[in-house]
Amino acid sequence: MKNLLIPLICCISLFWSHSSAQTAIDKKVSIDVENKALVEIIYDISKKNQITFYFDPNSLPYFTYNRKDDDKQLWKLLTELLNGTSLKALPYDENGILIIDRDKTSRAQVDTLITKWNDGRYKYPFDTRLKKLDISFPSQNPSSEMVNFTFSVKDKEYGEPIIGAVIRNQDLSVNGVTDIDGECTLNLDPGKHDLELTYTGYQGVELQLLIEEDADIELVMEVQSFMLDEIEITAFNAQEKIENTRTGVEVIDIGKLEVIPQVMGDVDIIKSLELLPGVTSVGELSSGFNVRGGNIDESLVLLNDGIIFNPTHVIGFISAFNSDAVKSATLYKGYVDGGFGNRSSAVLDLNSSPKKKESIGGKGGIGTTVVKLMLEGPLSDKVNFLVSGRGSFSDYILDRIPNVELQNSSAQFYDGNFVLNYEISDRQSIDINGYLSHDFFEYNKEFGFEWDNRHLGARWSGSWSDGWYSTISLNYGAYLSAQSTINSASGSRFSTELSYYKGLASLTKSWGESGYIKVGIEAIDYSLATDNLIAIENSVIQGGEIQRKASMSMSPFITIKKKINDQISGEASLRWSNYQSKGPGNIYTYSEDIIDELNISGIAPLDGAD
Template identity: 25%
Template sequence: MKKILTILFLIVINGFAFAQNEQSQVEFFKDLVYRYESKTGIRVLFHTNDLSGLNKISYSDNSDDILDKIIANTQFSYFIIGNKYAVIYPKRLREDYQKRRTNGTKSKSGQAHKVTGIIRDNESKTLLPGALITIPELELGEQADEKGEFSATLPEGTYIAYFSSLGKETDRKIIRVYQDLKLDVTLFESTSELEMVTVTDRAIDYNVKSTSMGLNRVSIEELKLLPPLLGEVDVMKGMLMLPGVTTVGEGASGFNVRGGGVDQNLILMDGVPVFNPSHMFGFFSIFNQDAIKEADLFKGDIPAKYGGRLSSVLDVKTKSGNPKKWVGEGGIGLLSSRLGINGPISKNTQIMTTGRYAYPDWIMHRIPNAQLKVSSTYFYDVNFRIDHQLNDKNGLSLSLYKSQDYFRFGSDTAYTWQSDLASLKWNSIWGENLASDLTLGYSGYKYSVLGEIPPLDFELLSDIQYLGLHHDFEWFGEKFEGFEFGYQVNQYLMGMGELNPISQNSLVIPRSIQSERAIESGIFAQYPIKINNELEAQLGLRYSGFFALGQRDVYKYEEGAAREIERIQDTISYRKGEVYQRYSGWEPRVALRYNVGENGSLKASINRSIQYLHLLSNNFASAPVDLWKLSDNYVKPQESWQYALGAYRNFDHDRIETSFEVYYKDFQSLLEYRDGAQLILNPALETSLVMGRGHAYGGELLVKKKSGKLNGWVSYAFSRTMRIIESEFEEEVVNQGNYFPANWDQPHDLNVLLNYKPLRRVSFSATFNYRTGRPITLPSSIYNIDGSIVVDYQERNQARIPDYHRLDLGVTFDGNQKRESHYKSNITIAFYNVYARRNPFSWFFQPDMAGSVPRSYRLAVIGTIIPSITYNFTFR
């Protein structure tokens, strides 16, 4: 090999035509291959240095043999990989190889060896699914799988292998294949202006060809394209741009998926459940962008390995440390800053740590508002992860997270809440065909409310302790490939409320509500079946059990009447560890996919889920200090069946994805609250709760352009979610036993996200969101009780606040992006709520003074445009 060649694979996806006559050579070929790709679906990979050696052909040539024409009578050739990629390369590489074989310099043994390895992303510190390894001498190309791993069998010899991925600079390695070989390759960000596409994480047509329905994966690269709110890129905000995912308003914790409550979403960080994903009432999420690798949202066909929630699973994975060098990154903003560092501490061990701190006080205290002067808020969070490769077949990772929020509005009441997460994962390969992940997880969440008015100064405490063991297996053998199975055991300990005085002079009498304890277990199996070329199925089955454990006193109420504290007739005491209530059930998960032509498919899924945990809230929206409760004698597990149908089709050679899904969900044993329910420090919570049923249905449309200077998506969802609470007792009936919309029933939801990168270092982004106003309960009439005017309200949720809509804009200026640079940076300027709409969060009715008729008010949490500026940096 006389000359070292570097092949830079350029993926040219551009929706805009260029004028040919004045084009440079690069622009000419860029447009040429774009047209070729549009026509054939085959992406053309070449090195810019080689362009001068290729033929120029007529701009109007639109034939299928463009590639043959541009290499005709040149020193170049090309080969096709899997009918997806065409690689243009110097002929000499192949000719020299063939000469060597002809001259007998080929391997004496003639043996073939297995070359396996992984391809990493240097910037995001993650593996690169879909990355390519190509060896022109053999005219061979292989694509990394979903885990970023590749495998190829090569004859003995020495080769030049090229490793590439979209948006990455191609790396070249000389590999000597004289035994089985394992490679670890890191790719760097490309500086080419053409490589503006994001890294694809799965097969290009995964949305069409997989059996998955209602699955959205958002990588951190995609999230960074959204205009940030208050300077932060956020996983949760990204999810809210997807069809079928909504929130009741700014400031509310959590999100709603396909008609489900916020408690019906299983939010995982490295496999451990998160009980409150929000900082600062939802303005930030607990997921620090510097610590996150990717997030999967399952809202349709939920894989059998996930259980315990009815509506969705948001599986967020943190990234591991860089295996080769130390890398630092962070950002400085007006409200919050963050800093992270990761790298190797030995050959087999990497660590990653990030921290974030929000400090809005310095602005709040400069505002001439008496309440704000004595108000305060902050939060911090820290991620730490260490990965260690024990040997070829075993690896360990430990992921830790801690956060604390503090909020005080006015001088007398302060709220704090904190999350502590830990997961220890052992991944191993058993023999040739079986791999497993064993995860031991801990999740702790606690909050306190501090009242500081003497002599009734108090502290109200509540906490959740979760401990879980999950063991998942996957079979890779030729037969039954893709078969997954496993078991899970979770223990919950819920502190249901404790009231304590906080000073010696406080008159508050300590009170404690008995805590709740339970074991939740599950076994699952899932198997993909390819019935024929068109029809594929995914069969999953899960069996879950729930055991409510003592120590506990269970009240027995007078029969034939609504449950009231006054009607307690007996108390049954259960010893510590004694099972006082058990539930269990099968949860089938079935999905089908039928191919319709090359680029389309029809899918269907049926899904049953059982949920043993419930979030208690009778407020306008979910708050960080809401109480979680386990199922017990009176509170049954929530159940749902979801039936979904979908049609998928990709256009323009998978650059444009479209999907349309419809679903119907049937809910049983939904938990609702009675009018005037007391949920805090209630020793007989069941007297405030009622069980009901409900249903949700809707349709979701998504059109997504994945690449190009202009990319983004438009999504629209129509959905309804209704509930009904029936009882033989008047006190337990809501809305006179008729259906009423859930608090988060918002029929129309439209999202538009656009990114435009006209220049190499400048990109613009815009998002627009419109959704129907949420249901609200309005006054029916007024009356007078001893001089106080009281509002009598209509039945629950019979009216709606005005519709919500908002436009956000952002622009990012990239600094030095050269590969060899040790320091890279960008500045993001964003404007949230550009036209300053005062989207109402709620309406409420309050008298000016005692005895006056209440006036009607609108609360808009964000009533103006919010600018933000953040300086982000990376150093290594």
């Protein structure tokens, strides 16, 4: 029994010592602040109470506080200071406190936060070091009695006296406060003194003073600057919206799409278009869209100037674009610039060019059916990259549906894209980009579909003196699709492929105030591969091929925008398209305009040069 009591007593002792130890967040602190930011309050508490705070400096609000608290529990004080934010305070150890987002409290996220503080990647967003000053007032006949040290403190930029600046030594045996004129006098022993001059919102001064006789001096203090991350603000005022000559143009904020409830848990760019006026859905759980009565195929979808023929996954359930990789999206559903063509309803123009960053970073996530990852950053001072990938794992959901036909079905997809940007100079840059997507759908092992989108392109853009700007882009793309019939007497696989080469060049010249003239030309060469019908083993279907024709379009265009006066401005575009068929193939002439094999009255051969 004695042998059992000894470890039991030890355990109780250890538990009691641990539970009775006061953590940093339970300490009582006092503050008296006026127009002070939260990060400054945290820094002062840390310095005065030997507490270490761990937080993301960019997550803290930068509005100021005015309050006074005496002997208040630190946890209660931080809770009040963080009220209205998504942050909360948590104890880390006896001397540490976490200030972290309520949704980022996992062990991995906490460890990352601690590591960033320990290795110096995170620090207080202002210079916490004291400015050092060595001042000497020597005397050939040093006084053996007390001497007076009189000083005034002024703002370095404006020269105004600073009222309430505090000067003191380490043990507080010497201390003083500047008066209404920013002046203070200290009665000191002759010799050396280490003093510290501080004032809220200003960089502190460490004063190493040698004084052997009465002296006076003027000191200056600098405002303490916050080192915040760079932000970019883009906005249009009401007058600009009135003066804008382009009607029906919607610039989509990609960041705001994340707050919209989405199908299958992933941000869907195309599905989100339905919130815009004039845009309607093709059907429930479908990503196709109609604009002002137009059909799906009457809307042009572009990604980095490349044509995307099928912008959906899973038979239209999900958009084919990873929202993390798309940097801008513009929907033209009224006025359409002459540089866009070959569609009559609308144009959705997507761009994924990487933004210039100081370091490589990214984001990713795992949803109920989709996993995705995006990385972007610099490879050198002039080269930036973006690469992203996304894939589905939805079959496990079908396996759990109490329906045998759905359990025997499969729906999978993946997509990926990359962009490489090279800054030739301040005025010229080149983008090389690519995109690939693949879909596979099979229902009850009876029939299925497959399709692929492919795109590879390069774009050069440059600006010249006197308001000249030009772009040249070259693109290749393809769309492959296949339809299969399985486990049937008519089992077969029908496949087809459409590919194109596209060249686009434009030259723009500014014209007066906010006006310009743009001319350009677009050439697209389309090729349709031979359609193949392949019979599956034991099928009654007879396989075969259908030779398809190729085609080419050439489209010059011009756009003019001009502001005539403060009340009148206008913009107009003209595009002329020339469409030609290409061989090899045959052109049939039918009698009585009845398209039937029996009514063929003539055949004209069409070779590849026609």
